[in-house]
Amino acid sequence: MSRRARILGTLLLAGALTGLGAAPAQAQEYRYWSFWDGKGGSWAYATEGPATLRPADGAVAGFRFTVSADSAAAGQPRAAADFNAICAKTPAKDGDKRIGVVIDFGTAADASGGETPPQARTECARIPKDASAGDALAAVARPLRYDSNALLCAIAGYPKSGCADQVSGSGDAGSGASASSSSAPAASSGSGTAADGGGGDGGPSAGLLGGIAAVVVLGAAAVWQARRRRG
Template sequence: MRRASGTAALLLLAGAVLAVLGAGTAQAAGYRYWSFWEGDGGKSWTYATQGPSVVRPDDGAVQGFRFSVSEDSQDSAQPRRAPDFGAVCADTPAKDGRKRIALVIDPGTAADAPDGETPPALRTACAQVAPDASAAEALASVAKPLRYDDSAMLCAISGYPRAGCGEQTDGSSGAAPEQSQDQAKSEDQDRAADDGQGGGPSAGVLTGVGAVLALGVAAVLRARRRR
């Protein structure tokens, strides 16, 4: 009977530890939104540090938009087409007093789509706009209708998705991603610093585990004293 009591205490301890660790993991949440990318002059993408309404690209630039679910800017999915200005704007001749911006618009995969919606096909477009036009203005010239929320966050391109804007995929009511992507990166770095290693359990979770272990050891010792 005493041995059974000790075993039961250890089993309860193990279950409690798993519950605490599980709670820490469940805190992570993804967001469904359009991310904004800039071609780096080669064949790769760089996550933009400013929103498309702020960026005013030069003639010959490549801008990308990708709809996906991601936890933060560090794991956001890139457009699935290389930023090749020559390929995108090959059939659009240059004009005096205008600039050409190559756009890659990637609505993502079915796994990223909101319930009841099917993502349209990835497409490219060459926007020919005024020299001082922003990336948002270049996008609007080739991919209407666009939809924005009250904070001017880009919610839909060419009407996709029909509803929603930066909502959490787990259904909770957390805040949507920030419009300013440099602020989003700063917040990601702050969270990583708070977590110590950025990817493991937080200090709060480890403290909880320590408390549970202490209670479990005390229970086992009490059981042994009764023998």
């Protein structure tokens, strides 16, 4: 192998090792309303927003004010997803459906600006059969507040201000401090699917991908040099 090829290989290998050793950036946490589907009596993070999800009669929709970086870390509603208990006193009606709604305002540590979270609530919404989970929430927990991107910001007036604010620092969830209003995990968006806000999808980091790419280039350079010698 020529001196030039050895130098090239050394540089590419250094880049590969640097990329592989790069630590992923710390996921940014957000303070926001998460949206949950009470399937079979247990909570599952919703795969679409409340404005597009149209639950069947007997379903339970859950909302939890939480601080997290992604859906995997989001706190689920602490009340049971028990439709029979929630809607026991709401009779069925022809042409309508009944949806159990659980609203968990979170903990004092999750609150922003010194606010005190209200007590958790369970409600039974009786709404038209083609109505959405967002319609069920609006029927029992006004006033609701949305931002210009249809992200759910407040339920029953809580919180009074802010919308999916970034929490400044990994350990500041209880401090009430926020840095900006960038979008949080969007499961409570009125417009679409849930999306993790901070790298909680389990995919490879940018550093790892860069390292892999450098290793591929290094291997290609070695093959090219070997073919050149044989030629």
